[in-house]
Amino acid sequence: QPEAKRPLSAILRWLDDHNHSSAEVWAEIRRLVVKTMLAAQPALVHTYRQLSSGPNQDHAQACFELLGLDVLLDENLKPWLLEVN
Numbered sequence: 001q002p003e004a005k006r007p008l009s010a011i012l013r014w015l016d017d018h019n020h021s022s023a024e025v026w027a028e029i030r031r032l033v034v035k036t037m038l039a040a041q042p043a044l045v046h047t048y049r050q051l052s053s054g055p056n057q058d059h060a061q062a063c064f065e066l067l068g069l070d071v072l073l074d075e076n077l078k079p080w081l082l083e084v085n
Contacts, residue, residue, distance in 0.1 A: 029079045
């Protein structure tokens, strides 16, 4: 049974090797990521504001959050967001 999770580079290479446009699929994934970040922005701002107020506000400029997005491509190569970690 093939692996369910694959690196993005392997998926893009497979698409190109099978006469699909990896550029178009990547553009759709990028749109999905932008929409997800726009939806998450209020929660991220809230967390940042909590960290930047109070006794540790000097450390707020060093604050960041790393997000990972799990994306599924369906049979039509449409990307679907599975989860954000």
